[in-house]
Every structure is written in C-alpha cells, then in structure tokens.
C-alpha cells in the first residue's frame with residue numbers, strides 16, 4: 001500500500017474527509033463516555049516543531065497517548081535538523097524508527113521534500129502556506145453545531161494567510177462558498193483563488209464578505225515568522241476586526257471561529273470570543289478528536 005500523507009486537504013478525497021469528520025465525532029463521544037480505545041499500542045509519533053505551539057502539540061501528544069501510543073517532541077534546537085542535517089536524510093532515518101510524523105515548519109516545500117523521502121505518513125501541522133489540521137477541527141465544529149457545511153457561506157475576514165489558503169481548499173473539498181475580505185497586498189495565494197473561482201471571491205470590504213455568511217472566521221494579522229511586520233500589519237488591518245456588531249451583518253445563525261491564539265483588541269474585539277456566536281473553545285478541543293481520526297485513517301491506509 002502506498003503511504004498516505006496529509007500535507008493539504010487535497011491529499012484526501014471529499015468522501016475520505018467526510019469519513020474522518022464523522023469518525024472524529026464518534027471518537028469524541030467515546031472519550032466523553034470514558035471508553036478506553038488503544039489501537040496504537042507500541043506505535044510512535046515523531047513531532048517536529050520549528051515554530052511554537054500550544055494546541056497542536058498538546059492535541060497530537062494527548063491523542064497519541066489516548067490511543068495507547070507514544071509521541072516524541074523534536075525541536076531543531078536539540079536535533080541535528082537544527083544543525084543542518086538535510087531534510088531528506090532526516091526523513092529517511094526518522095521514518096525507519098517511528099510510525100507517523102507531524103511537522104510544523106516555515107516553507108511548505110520543506111514538508112513536501114520530507115514526505116517524499118518518508119516511509120511513514122507525514123502530517124502538516126502548519127506551514128507558511130497551509131494549516132489543514134485546523135480545518136478538520138473547524139469543519140467538525142461546524143457540523144456539531146449546525147449540521148453539514150455543504151452549500152453554506154463562509155466569510156474569511158483578515159489576512160490571506162495559511163489558514164485562509166486552507167479554507168480555500170476546504171471550500172472545494174467540503175463544497176461551500178467562501179467570501180474572503182482582506183486588505184490589498186494581503187490576499188491569499190493567487191493560484192488557489194484562480195483554481196477555485198467558481199466558489200471563492202476576494203474583496204477588500206468586510207461588510208460585503210459578511211453578507212449571508214453562516215460561518216465567520218478570522219486569524220491573527222501577523223503570523224509566526226512575521227513578527228517584524230507586526231506594526232505595519234496592525235495599520236493595514238484596522239478595518240478588519242470582528243466584533244459582535246460586525247457579526248450582526250452575517251446570517252442570524254452564523255457561528256464565529258478563530259484557530260487561536262487570538263489578539264483581543266486586534267483581529268477580535270475584547271468581547272468577541274465570549275459572544276453567543278463564538279465556538280472557539282469547542283473548535284480548539286476538536287483539534288484532539290479530529291487529529292485522532294486523521295491518524296487512525298492514515299495508519300489504516302498506509
């Protein structure tokens with residue numbers, strides 16, 4: 001069987017993604033009921049983090065522990081990767097020792113190269129271009145609160161970043177309409193927008209993008225690696241904050257999501273995360289359940 005990776009949402013078919021979401025909801029229920037389910041006894045996950053993380057690290061590590069397996073946290077500070085050992089060599093060595101690998105890094109091309117040389121599944125735990133694991137949790141959360149996202153309208157307000165690019169992939173894979181609003185010069189990947197022009201629009205005005213939206217999503221204005229642009233970005237994004245007033249422009253039953261961490265007073269008003277439309281804490285928790293379903297899928301299909 002060929003090894004299956006999860007570098008973007010396009011690595012799984014729409015039917016496979018649907019099955020992963022369904023399974024995530026089942027695994028969550030099992031967890032809540034206190035069921036012990038350990039299909040990965042003696043299995044090991046390697047976790048390479050070249051950027052900071054709270055949710056991603058804890059959800060993968062807890063998920064692997066709950067499955068009866070083990071996870072090894074690898075930082076470039078104390079592995080040979082940080083001293084220049086080639087990606088290709090690291091991939092060949094690590095994949096002889098562990099059963100599955102997740103990577104959080106900068107250039108997307110790096111994870112593609114790693115996957116090309118890995119004998120075990122590789123999961124994208126965030127690159128500069130994509131954050132597909134977060135989308136699994138977001139879709140699971142939408143389904144739990146409102147049912148299928150098929151045919152719905154999603155508004156992305158803010159930076160055309162890794163999350164926004166993954167929302168474009170999600171629009172195609174889960175069949176919804178995506179209305180993006182971002183300042184000029186901060187648009188998502190042009191080739192992705194062009195390839196999905198039938199369901200994705202990009203405007204600069206948040207009000208237009210919020211119209212009829214069933215789900216409103218935003219993210220930080222300066223992502224990891226863009227710390228030096230922080231002030232310039234705060235200036236450019238002034239008109240892109242999501243607040244309860246702004247939410248009232250969306251559909252009456254609209255949900256609000258944010259992958260977190262959030263900056264209150266910047267992309268969200270002080271009170272937004274606690275607004276009645278906000279499901280950000282469920283969204284964060286679902287990282288655990290969605291990724292357990294993903295790991296199970298990849299190990300069963302590789």
Ligand code: CP
Nearest residue numbers: 053054055056259260
């Ligand atoms: N949303 C998310 O990926 O959070 P972390 O950076 O804390 O992992």
Ligand code: NVA
Nearest residue numbers: 161219223224259260
């Ligand atoms: N866009 C953010 C997401 C963090 C989870 C970043 O890349 O820093």
